[in-house]
Amino acid sequence: MFFLPGLCATFVPCILGCKVAQDNGDSCCVPFLPGALIALGTSIRSKYRIPGSVCDDWVVMTCLPHCGLCQMAREQKMRG
16 A cells, blocks of 8 residues: 555644554554553554653654654554
């Protein structure tokens, strides 16, 4: 399947958030819950042993949520 996370995150971030959550084994509802994308980022970081902290996840998902979604999608694609 042809999939461009950057375009998807820009124009329909809810679809990319749902895909990232489902690829992580979570519900498609996760992107719609307050703070859940931070937890999703932390889960993906732990799963793939990516250095960082919960604080880093919070900053990215609060200040640059579309970039954070793209980053999570790329990590899943590269490592999954």
